[in-house]
Amino acid sequence: MQERRLSDWLPTTNKEVKIRGWEELDVILFSGDAYVDHPSFGPAVIGRILESYGLRVAIVPQPSVNDNLQDFEKLGKPKLFFAVTGGCMDPMVSNYTASKKRRDKDAYTPNGDKGFRPDYATSVYSKILKEKFPETPVLIGGIEASLRRVTHYDYWSDKLLPSILETSKADMLVYGMGEQPLREIVELLQKGVPFESIKTIKQTAVFIDKNEELPKNKNWEDVEINSHEACLKDKKTFASNFKVIEQESNKLFAKRIFQSIGNRRLIINPPFPTMTEDEIDASFELPYTRLPHPKYNKRGPIPAYEMIKFSINIHRGCFGGCSFCTISAHQGKFIASRSQESILKEVDTVANMDDFKGYLSDIGGPSANMYKMKGKVQSICDKCVAPSCISPVICSNLDTSHKPLTKLYQAVDKHPKVKKSFIGSGIRHDMLVPEFNKNADPKELDAYTEEVMTNHVSGRLKVAPEHTSDPVLKLMRKPSFKYFHKFKERFDNINIRKKLNLQLIPYFISNHPACEVEDMANLAAETKDMGFQLEQVQGFTPTPMTVATVIYYSGYHPYTMKPTKTPKTKKEKDEQHRFFFWYKKENKAWIKNTLTNLGRGDLLNVLLPENNSWRKNKGGKTRNTFDETITESKEPRRKNRSKKRNSSYNDNASSNNKKGGKNKQYRSVMKKRR
Structure with missing residues (x-):
């Protein structure tokens, strides 16, 4: 693999900015994670996306909030805006267990050290920036901002909180995956449009005063949900909001959502359509080093990076819609799949890493076996409001063919440097049961199951x-649960027939x-x-x-x-x-x-x-x-x-x-x- 220079990473210090010959920055990105320049780490993706638009971008990973706050001033003021994310996980999930005990380790910090990410990091960082640079716009995004974009229950404080736009004092929120909205925001800014005038970009949320005229968009319908104050007064009122929020989040042609909070009105613009194959390929093919920044070399390994360094992400989104899961709320329920060519190109990059031993830890996504799956008739999906495509039954319009995935696995394993590729992501076993997945070819489902069990599992x-x-x-x-019994029967049959000795x-x-x-x-x-x-x-x-x-x-x-x-x-x-x-x-x-x-x-x-x-x-x-x-x-x-x-x-x-x-x-x- 090529020898890396410090300038191959996005700059994190003034010294690194000077190495690139820059006198001024366009965007400065603050992140709750250590900086790992890899397509599986959201902050790196956002930084590289902004860079691809010709912007001069720097990143301040895990700024200290326990000193004189010099980390927030060391790179000065950006020309366009500050960008803020709490990291790849909601900081409260990262910092605390389900029983509200503080975790001993932070997977996104060198050596797993804790204490480098504050609680509610997005709000903490954003408020500091607004206090120090009140005239500079702050744009927040990432999973913490995405899932807290409206009135929401916060388990750790046991309170109902308003939109994170209110608590963070930020100027704009990008929800979901940020490539598409960032492209349009940057295009408008580069044309000279003032940041405060940008209020109709899809997949963004902003505040306006209650007496301010609504931004016009003749292509959108509007829906208003119960105010934050009404939610505080009545739990049932709060609950009734969610159906609207979830359904509109999962529509291909959604309504714009309004919510009153105090003397202001929150506007949540509809989401972008699902990324095309070319768009998602382009995002994964940006010039990542695929390595942690050299500043961490003496601090120890970053656990989250060690887990995924030899893995390949093949798609985004999940149409399962599980009631306890946030994936579809952030990535959407429609699947955005990479091309096989793009995936194999990344496999080749990984296979040529200096410390690659021949084993890919995962070829997967939010759910491993949803690659290339979509509606057979698009016009039916266009009108759909169901939060799940497979509950209570699998939609008859959903193409659940596992054939492209089976072929992909086999193509990956043909690489001369790949000894074995594992499927580390969760597999939807119910989709492999013909009694549940009635529209699929049983032979195709069995072929996929056998392929996984024979070639892509290490014991379990x-x-x-x-x-x-x-x-x-x-x-x-x-x-x-009867379908788990059915799957176990098929698993046991293959296990015995192939003499695999695997555990389920x-x-x-x-x-x-x-x-x-x-x-x-x-x-x-x-x-x-x-x-x-x-x-x-x-x-x-x-x-x-x-x-x-x-x-x-x-x-x-x-x-x-x-x-x-x-x-x-x-x-x-x-x-x-x-x-x-x-x-x-x-x-x-x-x-x-x-x-x-x-x-x-x-x-x-x-x-x-x-x-x-x-x-x-x-x-x-x-x-x-x-x-x-x-x-x-x-x-x-x-x-x-x-x-x-x-x-x-x-x-x-x-x-x-x-x-x-x-x-x-x-x-x-x-x-x-x-």
Whole structure:
């Protein structure tokens, strides 16, 4: 690989600016992340995009906010504007766990060191810049700004906050992926249009005074949502806003959204159309060094970079629309795919890196298997308002062919320096099940599954069914757990036939809206019966701009306006999470007591068969044997369980139990019950 000079990176200091021979900067970008010049790092992408428009751009990564604030003044004042981003993650997610404990590491900082990114970084940086340079426009973007563009619930302060434009004092917000709006903003500025006059660029948000005339655009329809003040007064009012926000965010021809905040009006302009193949290829082919800035050489590796340095991003967007996920809110639900030629060009670049050992860590995207997928008839997509293309069923207009992806994997593996390419991104396993993906060719789905299992997995294939309860899954916008059973059958068949000895690792979430203790007990029982001892688990974390977060705060589902219960106290959350770890000694007594009190001895006998004296009959005699307990009350219990909120355990449980089936009586009884 070519030897790098300091000037190959965007300048970060006055010395580096002088090396380039610049006397003045057009844009100065402030970022909550360390500077990694790589297309997977948003701040680098924005810097390179601005550079490609002929601008002189510098970046100030992780400026100190705990001293005399010299980092905010060291490069002076830019000619056009300051750009601010909190980084690749919302700083509150980066700094805190789901239980609000401060994290020990920051993945986007050298050596994983914490303390280099302030809470609410975008607002902190922007306010400092507005105080020091009040006449210079500040443009904010990135995921923190994108997801906080309207009134939103902030989990970490437990408050309803206004648009980040209000808290940051910035002049404009770019939401979503920034290439397209930045292009138009820069074009207008280069023509001499004043920054304060730019108010009708798609995918941007600005404030105007309430008595100011609305910016005109004859091609847009308008919709007004409830004011920030109205949301503060009534949680149901706040919840009702979200349906409008989500639907307009996911439309190809969306309305302009207004919201009153104090004596001003927030204007959120419609999004741009999905990036074309040429546009997204161009973004990935900018002159990145693909390396952290040399200033970090002595500080240690940057964990997030180490994870992706040998990976390839092949598309953006996700049409899953999961209720707890922010991907579609930021990247959109329509898929923007790179050309195979562009991807192979990047593979060649990576393969020729000095420390490349022949292994690509990931060929993927937000969901690994959505590459090249789009509507068969575009005019149908043009009118669609559904937040998900695959929930509750896969849209008949969606082309879910996995053939282009299978061919891409095979083309990548033909590179002479690539020994193996892995799929590290999450795979939508439900799309590989013909019973769910009814419009796809089953042979094509099997060919993709076999390709992944045979050539692109290192011992473990990770998928995310998320839960076993159908009511919870419905709210999550995920399919019934029965389709995970179907996928596991196909996985096991290929595993045996190909003698692969692979493990299937499912991800699950506790504490999600609509989830109750019994649902978690069912989850534990059903997954144990399938042979899993769960490891990849997490508690639900409310993040702005998701259905689940709106429900968590307000108690109402924004689409139905029906009350929906959510575990909120620490005790409720801890108890639900404990069911994941039924196999730990310290949890067994608690599980026994909880399930006994709930009258769910059927689940207790699955999870802890050694606790076999859970119930007394009417005569006061204890039933002492596990086999007796099952056989004597088999039919009544089946009938009772069918009325429970989660029937999938009873209907779909697999008989290939490994962990829980060591007891021969248990296995024979479970077999009889099916």
